Amino acid sequence: MMNQFKKAFLIDDDSITNILNEKIILKNQLVDSVQQFTNPLEALRDLRYLLREASALDFPDLIFLDINMPEMDGWKFLDELLSISQIDFNKCKVIMLSSSIDIADIQKSISYSVISKYITKPLTPDKLECIRKEEQPLLHFET
């Protein structure tokens, strides 16, 4: 069966988190391939390279983005991403994936139109299913 999304970028400064997330994403067949980044600057460099050199097919369909990262945080990364005019955000969905349950972070993510979802860690099969169906998963223990 063909997956709806082909490629995902995981951007999180914690490599264990990336490894675990890659495992669960591939196991649940959300995408065909995953690329991990512990430094958002490297992800930006790769995205720019893909736009310049490679075909549009190699561009990620999904970007999972952490918020708190040392060198460049998730918000700064987003601002950089938005400044690249060639990116079609209808085809490349940005998902905030943070452990933060601070309402301020959630509200801020709503203010960015390019963010398709705010997901609280940990990533679970249920939350992946929501991404597949393009629904917003429940935030943490909310009922």
Place this chain on the structure above:
Amino acid sequence: MNNASQVKKKTVYTGVNSNEKQLTDKNTIVSNELLQFSQLVSHYLRSPIVKIKSIMNHIKTDEVFNGNEAAQSLFDHVSDEAEKLDEIIYDLNKILEVYSKHELKKYVNFKKKLAETCALLENEIRESGAILRFEFSDARGAFTVKEYVLHLLRKLISNAIKYRSHNRQLIITINSFDEGNFTCLMINDNGLGIDLKKYRTKVFGLYNRFHDHVKGKGTGLHLVKAETESLGGNIQLESEVDVGTTFKIYFPKF
């Protein structure tokens, strides 16, 4: 973080006198510290728990235990504890949020909010056969935060249902009136009641429950109290065992 705007809101000088300015400054410092503490909890404290939880999720699915039931059971216990810890962090975050954030007050109509609450609790109300009576003609509403009113109505009505007596028909009476500078919302039931001699100081505490037969984490009333007091109001409680309980929630008029 976009907390700067919220902090700023609290530092606005009212221009009445210097004492008041000092008080405002002090409040700003306190709420700043609360905000920082709240961020500490919502992110830095939660972060390692989340990692533990996701690692545990993977171990579970990888079937490393090969039928070793003792090891599996110990592992499940650790998993449960991690889950509980995360829930506590979540509750703590909710409470800190109430104290550190400046909510916008609006005129809230009691009858409308009661109707919304009854819709939410439809099943519980029907199954318990509870009779709800209300009378808001003396004070139709209060100047407060609508989410807080919804939360307290839901919490107090569902509590009345949970802790009802099975020896009589449950009657919940809700009314409102003005008292001095406050508007009072009163919620009364004829349920099991709480022994206030034993538990008065614990009713609004965190993680306290008084009846073993019902499930609950015991955070709801604490949160209701925090929300009420953060707006300058207060909650009073009267109760008699096997007669019933009355909660009075006071909202400041100004």
